[in-house]
Amino acid sequence: MCGTVGMFVGCSALSYCPRRLLRGPDGTADAEEGQDGEEETADEPEYRSPFRNWYERSSVRSAPRRMLDDDGERGLRLFPPDLVPVTRHPLVRALPEELFQEVLVQHLYRYLDFTAKLEYLVVNRTVLGIAHGSVGVVVPEAMRLDAYKMYCDEAYHALFSADLAVQVRQATGIRPRLPDRPFFLRRLEEILDELPTADRPLAELLFVIVSETLISASLADVPQRHEVAPAVTGTIRDHAMDEGRHHAYFAHFLQRLWASLGPAERCVAGRLVPRLMDAFLRPDLDALRAELAGYGLSKDDVEQIVAEVYTPEVLADHSRATSQQTRRYFRDLGAFDDPVAQSELAAYGLLD
Template sequence: MTRQDPPRRPTGYPRTGPGPLDRWYEAAGVRTGVRRLFHEEAERGKVFFPTALVPYVRHEAVAGLPPAHLGELTVRHLYQFLISTTHLETRIVNEAAEPVANNRSGLDLPASLRMDAFKVYCDEGYHALYSLDLADQIAAVTGIEVPDWDYGGFVGRLQEAGRSLLPDAPALAGILQAVVFETLITAVLNEVPGDTTVVGTVRDLLRDHARDEGRHHRFFCLLFQELWTRLDTTDRIRAAQAMPAMIRTALTWDLQPVRASLLLAGLDAPTAEEVLRDCYGGDTGDRRINDIARSTLKLCASVGAFDLPGVRETFAAQGLGHPEEEAS
């Protein structure tokens, strides 16, 4: 990363008001939380994941399956979310937080921001731990095993996207990948805690996670703004043009575990492929990606990324638009 043009502006961290993690010692889940324990007898009659957030259970080819098979599908969908979280937190977010925390990013960041990066690192390791813990508890009590599938395939694809888009700037690629993930608005963390039809332990765990992630969202927004002031015009264009593919990859659901779960539920291979095409393809996927990415797109717009040469076209090529223009 070079820093000659435009000149670096003094920013400080945070720019205004209290820092996003100032009360970490009093508020972070890893400091104050309790272990969430699953008790089947207290959860009978509830679902493990909201059916509204499992697109394929409403498909006509799936809806006719025996109720027990439908129930197992939602449990395995929860497993996919939980185990994917362990990969995301440790392989994407912490891979970006560590160089920032240890001052290996090449950005000459203030000590207060570096210490906040260490707080994020602690949080994310804890999120990975309790996600795996809950999946293991549910499997032990229900007898529905966590299948030995690759739940981190999407992380590998995102890492490969970073390497191909910014091959000579791994630290920049890693930070951008983490910014994308940590500023996305996920329906799961926002909607599940208030859904009383869902198993209480799942709701409590996702509520715990959402509280921490709200602080992380602000941290990564500030980190992105600090990063932006330290890039010259050429690197700003490179960073902005890398973002759309990262967003698209981050929000493209990992279909291999879904496919395997549908086959395990009794669908034949051609029918399973039809379900995947109907539920995850075409315009439906594009609309979902723009809706969930709105906060990330606004962050890009706030630093003027869309005004750089070729950037709007690069976003458009990935089915993403300027947030104000999409809203109008």
């Protein structure tokens, strides 16, 4: 997945599964039967590659560079307000127009920064390990070749995110207000630091599976927005098309990973997954507070906005809705049969 769902808590867009992008007009999956490589044994899940036509359809191979056009895109939004939760609050709506526009621009910066750093700091480490055969999970040759393709995808996502951020800064004169390290990365590091050394590689694998399969509840509608600059919607569309393939890949990879784990490792995994989901989904409210204060809002106003937009109910509802498909993948494998795993789901608001 794009790795940004936590910042869209409470958005009005419909839930969206990137795997739908893989389906053709007849509703069948855009996947090909086996490829040359290692033979599958009877007890292994069959691998149906979601990377059919990758050379023709992936964004790195086929999409143009997305450019902001000062003339053609003047007056268009750089992000739709209804997908930026704080813009629904009256105190934010009352900001002068130039500050309201900056709220949208800063949200775009967060999306682009989150995407780039997720891809090159986290996801591609694991993807390279799969391609290299060093993650401890046996996969057929077709999956290793597809991992190379995914590595190219993710590197390009980081590039086009950084490229668009530079264009936005040059076009608007607005500098990004971003923490040095995204919230998800700080939380992941905290989780890894608390784990025994032997469990950390498994936790990283699980985090990548979680991040690549979570359902975005926000971005599906963005490419259809005529009031948003085409460079932005085109970038998001390119990203979403690629991530649909990645979602399908990691849903299958999870089955192979699970088959390779012993009972104790499965127990660790089932207990970790809820926390990893929460680390990925929960918005960075401290960074949001700092940003809102930068618009001249008082501390009391900032606290009121955060408290009224990000209520515990909204956070829990969003997490459950967004993680529904990913939780189903793990539940179908029995990952949450352990009572402690159930308690972890409850602790993070992930029980239906």
